[in-house]
Amino acid sequence: MKSKPSLPLAYRFAVTSRVLAAVIGGYLMASLASICLALWLPTSRADAVITGMLSSFVFYLLAMLWCFACRTAWRAWLGVMLPSAAFATLAGLGFWMTRT
Template structure:
């Protein structure tokens, strides 16, 4: 039996596509969640304790959203592309003083 593509227009074997989506969900999701936590804890106009707590809660939401998006995207390349589009502005803002 011929190998079927895992998504519309995707040419990766199904196992590789799933592994790449798991990496995106776990590693990139954690990284984006951590960036959101850091940025909100640093820039929210409230006491440091409250800003940190709000940042942590938002980080959990971002990580959960990334996990959902990594498996809901039509192709693995599209999932990674959108995660890169989200990560670049967060990294640039993080590098600001």
């Protein structure tokens, strides 16, 4: 009986890294995008929060798709962390502006 050759360890780590980028990084990006929309939309507070929460599903989906469409795991992480940093900056700025 002939056994199948197993996948290389580097490939397994790359797939694991993409899954972590999609799950953890996607959640981070979606939650920060939701916060940004809740702070920056020019509607009532309740409408802005509902819109932000509902749009977070779209951002999470886009992050998942991005992570598995990239050629490398590094590009997947970069594509999730750069928008997250931008959303965090905008959220901090919006929070700071509402406090003053």
